[in-house]
Amino acid sequence: MTDIQFRSDVTLQLDDKMGDDAKVIRMAKASIKKTGGDMDEAARQGFINFLMRERHGVPFEHCAMTLYFEVPIFVMRQLAKHRISSISEASGRYTQMDGVFYRPVAQRPLIQVGRAGAYTFQQGNAYQDGLVQYVLAHASEAAYQEYEGLLEQGIAREVARMVLPVNVYTSGYITINLRSLMNLLSLRTANENATIKGHPQYEIELLAQRMEMYFASEFPLTYAAFEKNGRTAP
Amino acid sequence: MTDIQFRSDVTLQLDDKMGDDAKVIRMAKASIKKTGGDMDEAARQGFINFLMRERHGVPFEHCAMTLYFEVPIFVMRQLAKHRISSISEASGRYTQMDGVFYRPVAQRPLIQVGRAGAYTFQQGNAYQDGLVQYVLAHASEAAYQEYEGLLEQGIAREVARMVLPVNVYTSGYITINLRSLMNLLSLRTANENATIKGHPQYEIELLAQRMEMYFASEFPLTYAAFEKNGRTAP
Amino acid sequence: MTDIQFRSDVTLQLDDKMGDDAKVIRMAKASIKKTGGDMDEAARQGFINFLMRERHGVPFEHCAMTLYFEVPIFVMRQLAKHRISSISEASGRYTQMDGVFYRPVAQRPLIQVGRAGAYTFQQGNAYQDGLVQYVLAHASEAAYQEYEGLLEQGIAREVARMVLPVNVYTSGYITINLRSLMNLLSLRTANENATIKGHPQYEIELLAQRMEMYFASEFPLTYAAFEKNGRTAP
Amino acid sequence: MTDIQFRSDVTLQLDDKMGDDAKVIRMAKASIKKTGGDMDEAARQGFINFLMRERHGVPFEHCAMTLYFEVPIFVMRQLAKHRISSISEASGRYTQMDGVFYRPVAQRPLIQVGRAGAYTFQQGNAYQDGLVQYVLAHASEAAYQEYEGLLEQGIAREVARMVLPVNVYTSGYITINLRSLMNLLSLRTANENATIKGHPQYEIELLAQRMEMYFASEFPLTYAAFEKNGRTAP
Numbered sequence: 001m002t003d004i005q006f007r008s009d010v011t012l013q014l015d016d017k018m019g020d021d022a023k024v025i026r027m028a029k030a031s032i033k034k035t036g037g038d039m040d041e042a043a044r045q046g047f048i049n050f051l052m053r054e055r056h057g058v059p060f061e062h063c064a065m066t067l068y069f070e071v072p073i074f075v076m077r078q079l080a081k082h083r084i085s086s087i088s089e090a091s092g093r094y095t096q097m098d099g100v101f102y103r104p105v106a107q108r109p110l111i112q113v114g115r116a117g118a119y120t121f122q123q124g125n126a127y128q129d130g131l132v133q134y135v136l137a138h139a140s141e142a143a144y145q146e147y148e149g150l151l152e153q154g155i156a157r158e159v160a161r162m163v164l165p166v167n168v169y170t171s172g173y174i175t176i177n178l179r180s181l182m183n184l185l186s187l188r189t190a191n192e193n194a195t196i197k198g199h200p201q202y203e204i205e206l207l208a209q210r211m212e213m214y215f216a217s218e219f220p221l222t223y224a225a226f227e228k229n230g231r232t233a234p
Numbered sequence: 235m236t237d238i239q240f241r242s243d244v245t246l247q248l249d250d251k252m253g254d255d256a257k258v259i260r261m262a263k264a265s266i267k268k269t270g271g272d273m274d275e276a277a278r279q280g281f282i283n284f285l286m287r288e289r290h291g292v293p294f295e296h297c298a299m300t301l302y303f304e305v306p307i308f309v310m311r312q313l314a315k316h317r318i319s320s321i322s323e324a325s326g327r328y329t330q331m332d333g334v335f336y337r338p339v340a341q342r343p344l345i346q347v348g349r350a351g352a353y354t355f356q357q358g359n360a361y362q363d364g365l366v367q368y369v370l371a372h373a374s375e376a377a378y379q380e381y382e383g384l385l386e387q388g389i390a391r392e393v394a395r396m397v398l399p400v401n402v403y404t405s406g407y408i409t410i411n412l413r414s415l416m417n418l419l420s421l422r423t424a425n426e427n428a429t430i431k432g433h434p435q436y437e438i439e440l441l442a443q444r445m446e447m448y449f450a451s452e453f454p455l456t457y458a459a460f461e462k463n464g465r466t467a468p
Numbered sequence: 469m470t471d472i473q474f475r476s477d478v479t480l481q482l483d484d485k486m487g488d489d490a491k492v493i494r495m496a497k498a499s500i501k502k503t504g505g506d507m508d509e510a511a512r513q514g515f516i517n518f519l520m521r522e523r524h525g526v527p528f529e530h531c532a533m534t535l536y537f538e539v540p541i542f543v544m545r546q547l548a549k550h551r552i553s554s555i556s557e558a559s560g561r562y563t564q565m566d567g568v569f570y571r572p573v574a575q576r577p578l579i580q581v582g583r584a585g586a587y588t589f590q591q592g593n594a595y596q597d598g599l600v601q602y603v604l605a606h607a608s609e610a611a612y613q614e615y616e617g618l619l620e621q622g623i624a625r626e627v628a629r630m631v632l633p634v635n636v637y638t639s640g641y642i643t644i645n646l647r648s649l650m651n652l653l654s655l656r657t658a659n660e661n662a663t664i665k666g667h668p669q670y671e672i673e674l675l676a677q678r679m680e681m682y683f684a685s686e687f688p689l690t691y692a693a694f695e696k697n698g699r700t701a702p
Numbered sequence: 703m704t705d706i707q708f709r710s711d712v713t714l715q716l717d718d719k720m721g722d723d724a725k726v727i728r729m730a731k732a733s734i735k736k737t738g739g740d741m742d743e744a745a746r747q748g749f750i751n752f753l754m755r756e757r758h759g760v761p762f763e764h765c766a767m768t769l770y771f772e773v774p775i776f777v778m779r780q781l782a783k784h785r786i787s788s789i790s791e792a793s794g795r796y797t798q799m800d801g802v803f804y805r806p807v808a809q810r811p812l813i814q815v816g817r818a819g820a821y822t823f824q825q826g827n828a829y830q831d832g833l834v835q836y837v838l839a840h841a842s843e844a845a846y847q848e849y850e851g852l853l854e855q856g857i858a859r860e861v862a863r864m865v866l867p868v869n870v871y872t873s874g875y876i877t878i879n880l881r882s883l884m885n886l887l888s889l890r891t892a893n894e895n896a897t898i899k900g901h902p903q904y905e906i907e908l909l910a911q912r913m914e915m916y917f918a919s920e921f922p923l924t925y926a927a928f929e930k931n932g933r934t935a936p
Contacts, residue, residue: 094734150365155366296641324499329501332501614841617837632868
């Protein structure tokens with residue numbers, strides 16, 4: 001049997017991008033037949049703040065990033081809900097799934113406290129931490145062994161994969177424009193600065209935080225305006 | 235441990251719909267400020283054929299169906315790729331997953347033959363059939379037992395579910411307009427009448443065939459035009 | 469020459485609809501595998517408020533309205549910016565444009581005061597009011613006379629229409645789901661209750677107000693939640 | 703009065719782009735966890751042909767172009783129908799419309815022959831040619847004079863512009879991905895190689911042809927596959 005691998009993280013890498021803060025301004029200034037090319041830094045920041053505050057969303061759509069990801073299927077299922085995007089994902093029909101599985105780190109809160117619609121999460125105790133580690137390791141190994149066993153007996157990949165659990169990793173590319181990305185970040189992070197706080201699952205928040213890092217470094221003025229205006233998509 | 239259940243089928247039920255063949259015509263005739271209310275059956279069929287052939291797609295978007303579904307997660311993942319739709323699905327974070335799992339019937343082809351990009355599927359032999367039955371039953375039971383065990387120890391549903399395989403069932407509603415539905419049918423069925431044949435996985439084709447049944451009964455003229463024009467979305 | 473007609477209003481009529489407040493709840497409750505069928509009025513209102521406040525937008529997408537409209541082209545151009553919708557419009561290529569033109573009522577503010585990005589509108593004086601009435605009447609008549617003249621000389625409709633001004637009326641149908649409709653209302657009305665106030669042109673606000681009337685009567689609980697939560701789309 | 707200007711053409715310039723043919727392949731190869739980086743020219747062309755023929759559309763969505771345009775409003779109205787795009791356009795509310803108007807060249811067919819749904823266009827005679835030139839020049843000048851007159855009397859731009867005909871120019875930027883662009887080209891050009899021929903208005907075909915030029919030069923393998931496969935969007 002192939003050795004399987006456990007991970008507690010997600011991969012996210014910038015593959016390609018289109019536009020920058022100046023392009024957001026150039027697109028918006030088209031409404032008054034200007035380019036904004038003569039604006040200084042403060043004026044540019046102020047103008048992007050204005051767009052964000054007044055919910056002029058279209059200028060942000062002209063900028064986009066293509067991101068390479070590796071995530072467990074249960075995260076992929078949440079990512080795929082963001083319809084204003086293009087996703088090209090590895091296929092379990094056309095290629096064998098790798099034996100890479102998610103197993104949370106010890107800090108990952110395990111216990112859900114409170115009533116429906118108002119949950120908070122807390123750390124598990126030592127027994128619970130150990131149990132999750134043990135069961136996920138054991139179940140992932142057993143499942144991958146069954147998967148490989150079925151493949152060896154000539155069963156088609158698309159049938160054999162039915163035994164694989166949703167903590168198995170998949171990979172692919174997502175292209176998403178800045179407006180749709182800001183909507184994703186507002187829902188998939190639980191940030192103190194947010195006017196309306198998201199309730200993301202821990203693992204997709206890991207992914208969203210890495211998206212946010214690229215957003216902040218590639219589009220610093222737009223990112224600052226997003227932060228300043230309650231972290232909601234315009 | 236809760237008894238678990240095995241299914242080899244999918245559920246699809248019509249929950250709601252908007253429009254009919256006459257509405258398709260009324261929307262299209264708006265372009266010439268008519269309603270089409272005076273057309274007889276043959277004229278109506280001819281006109282819808284014309285729209286389909288000439289790829290006037292928008293009139294078909296004004297009609298939609300809301301469908302209740304129960305499918306395994308590996309089918310749900312394919313369904314969710316159809317972005318021009320609205321999907322409300324059961325949440326494994328907010329509610330416990332039921333112990334219902336997919337296990338194919340004996341007729342389900344198990345063996346993939348041919349080279350990449352040109353596969354065909356064939357029946358498995360008796361051993362392969364038995365193996366798939368056995369392994370899926372065994373693996374599903376073992377996984378659900380682990381899932382319940384984790385829940386009993388107080389682990390949050392969103393963590394415990396990580397052990398569940400992609401043949402576990404989920405459920406929900408999809409609202410999809412006729413234009414997007416025709417695109418789905420063209421890709422998710424492998425019909426002889428299709429100009430460009432789809433290569434769907436067996437299980438999503440089961441779902442698509444049931445969608446097609448409702449399409450045919452609720453929108454018979456549109457459906458006939460879809461069939462007549464190579465089963466591609468306009 | 470054909471007599472031409474002047475209007476100061478817009479037409480909006482409900483042609484078809486899908487869903488109701490109970491459907492919003494049924495779609496949302498699918499996440500916990502319930503239907504919400506047992507909830508009383510207060511519970512239903514509370515639940516829809518919760519969806520709106522927490523920005524759970526998808527349940528609202530399963531409900532839609534198809535609306536017949538007659539508006540001047542300059543309003544149509546703004547309406548067509550709302551991409552999450554399906555619009556079937558009369559064609560100036562396939563049918564003759566009617567001689568119906570927009571001319572504002574006396575109350576319509578004519579004067580723009582203030583600096584860029586922060587305009588307010590005020591009533592014109594008697595001379596300005598009269599001038600607008602006179603010029604629009606005169607210009608519309610002259611243009612339609614030229615249009616008819618070109619048609620009489622055998623010029624194609626798609627060429628002849630080039631002389632028509634943007635206050636000429638067009639007509640058609642728009643199908644829009646409730647989520648997209650709420651976004652439209654937030655941008656195309658200037659309501660006191662709005663957290664972020666729209667800056668719509670007077671004439672598209674006329675249209676949006678009529679849309680809002682149907683929204684309020686067909687989906688009263690959803691409408692109340694929209695009002696209560698700052699009139700922004702979830 | 704300001705001098706007005708007549709044009710018979712459209713402006714289209716490449717402002718920005720994302721991706722290239724190699725990116726289309728890299729996105730598609732993600733389905734089998736490869737990059738396609740080792741393929742030679744012939745293999746790359748063959749693979750893109752395969753994607754196009756089998757209607758694998760998503761890989762083409764990861765590539766996009768941002769294009770600056772100047773077109774008459776009647777062309778803008780057709781362009782705005784392409785919803786899978788982002789358009790930032792000059793605003794007649796926030797800035798004065800320039801006195802630039804469309805007037806067709808002599809070669810532009812003026813006469814529509816045949817029955818509804820099956821029109822062809824033919825050249826006009828000398829009288830018709832002259833008439834169109836004369837009327838469009840005269841009507842555009844008269845309208846712009848009224849427009850300026852209203853502005854001089856303090857009437858708001860958004861009201862004054864109501865007198866302007868649809869042959870006045872507007873400008874802006876459109877960002878469109880390759881899949882949506884191919885759909886636009888299939889509908890807005892009348893090419894001999896097309897399986898299903900479009901029936902575009904002459905003026906938007908001018909625009910589409912310039913889009914096609916950039917498409918062909920920036921994405922030559924994708925363009926060749928589009929040509930080879932009947933010029934329909936995958």
